[in-house]
Amino acid sequence: MLIKDLMITDPPTLERNAYVYEVFRKVNERGIGRVIVLADGNLTGIISTRDLVNLIDLRCGSSCEKSDVYGMIYRTAEEIMSPQPQVAYEEMEPLDALTIMVARNFGALPVLNSAGRLTGIVTEREMLLLFQDIDELLSVRRFMSKRVKTAYKDATVRDAVSIMAKGGFRRLPVTDETGKVIGIVTASDIVRGMDKEIRKGNPEEYVRKPLHEVMNRNVLTVRPEDSVNQAAAKMIIERVGSLLVLDENGKATGMITERDLVIALYHQLHLTLK
Ligand code: AMP
Numbered sequence: 001m002l003i004k005d006l007m008i009t010d011p012p013t014l015e016r017n018a019y020v021y022e023v024f025r026k027v028n029e030r031g032i033g034r035v036i037v038l039a040d041g042n043l044t045g046i047i048s049t050r051d052l053v054n055l056i057d058l059r060c061g062s063s064c065e066k067s068d069v070y071g072m073i074y075r076t077a078e079e080i081m082s083p084q085p086q087v088a089y090e091e092m093e094p095l096d097a098l099t100i101m102v103a104r105n106f107g108a109l110p111v112l113n114s115a116g117r118l119t120g121i122v123t124e125r126e127m128l129l130l131f132q133d134i135d136e137l138l139s140v141r142r143f144m145s146k147r148v149k150t151a152y153k154d155a156t157v158r159d160a161v162s163i164m165a166k167g168g169f170r171r172l173p174v175t176d177e178t179g180k181v182i183g184i185v186t187a188s189d190i191v192r193g194m195d196k197e198i199r200k201g202n203p204e205e206y207v208r209k210p211l212h213e214v215m216n217r218n219v220l221t222v223r224p225e226d227s228v229n230q231a232a233a234k235m236i237i238e239r240v241g242s243l244l245v246l247d248e249n250g251k252a253t254g255m256i257t258e259r260d261l262v263i264a265l266y267h268q269l270h271l272t273l274k
Pocket of ligand 1: 149168
């Protein structure tokens with residue numbers, strides 16, 4: 001298999017002078033969580049859901065006024081993009097692209113053909129498909145994060161943004177007063193919510209909402225003794241990017257995300273090649 005067999009073709013793109021509110025809209029297209037930025041049709045940058053959460057954190061003061069939000073969404077894609085992104089090529093082996101993603105901590109790589117034209121994108125999610133063809137050697141326990149950061153249900157979307165931006169992650173389990181997990185909020189939920197409210201003209205109200213109003217109550221779990229292959233299969237089937245490990249009281253004792261699975265995959269493919 002080559003990258004061209006794995007990649008998503010025709011990825012979401014915007015020209016560099018597009019406004020940031022267009023980025024909020026596009027980044028959710030087809031669940032890719034990235035927008036590729038073009039200059040006269042050529043690749044010049046990339047913007048991810050995580051970049052948008054960091055942007056809200058940076059540009060929206062603690063109270064997040066309307067003027068903060070409008071100051072943010074009328075910037076251009078070029079001002080907030082990561083310039084000259086690392087790329088993959090259609091004819092590359094998936095392991096080579098995986099190595100770049102792990103070594104450089106990138107969740108996605110734009111794909112170019114031999115003529116240097118943008119033809120697709122490959123993300124952590126497509127990499128998870130590679131687990132289908134390899135042995136079940138590694139456990140979830142080994143690759144999950146064991147100190148899970150959670151937020152109380154009355155904390156606001158603004159609070160969640162700041163926790164995610166500081167922690168450098170994209171998911172936040174939401175708890176009740178006993179510490180039991182009752183929902184989860186993701187960076188893409190927040191970006192989608194923001195996009196919807198920008199269109200309605202009230203984005204500043206959205207960021208003040210308590211998490212219990214915006215969270216997803218469908219908390220998907222995995223057992224620490226399950227294989228990473230099983231975790232990958234569940235994420236693909238359920239179309240989520242993370243699974244939680246809960247104790248008997250429903251408290252979070254672990255979390256495994258696409259990112260952790262990509263690292264596990266890298267580990268296993270390198271082990272098997274030796
Ligand atoms: P993500 O960007 O959400 O895929 O996560 C990046 C890294 O942070 C992975 O190693 C995750 O296991 C970890 N992680 C994600 N969310 C949390 C959280 N709420 N608390 C602790 N670690 C997390």
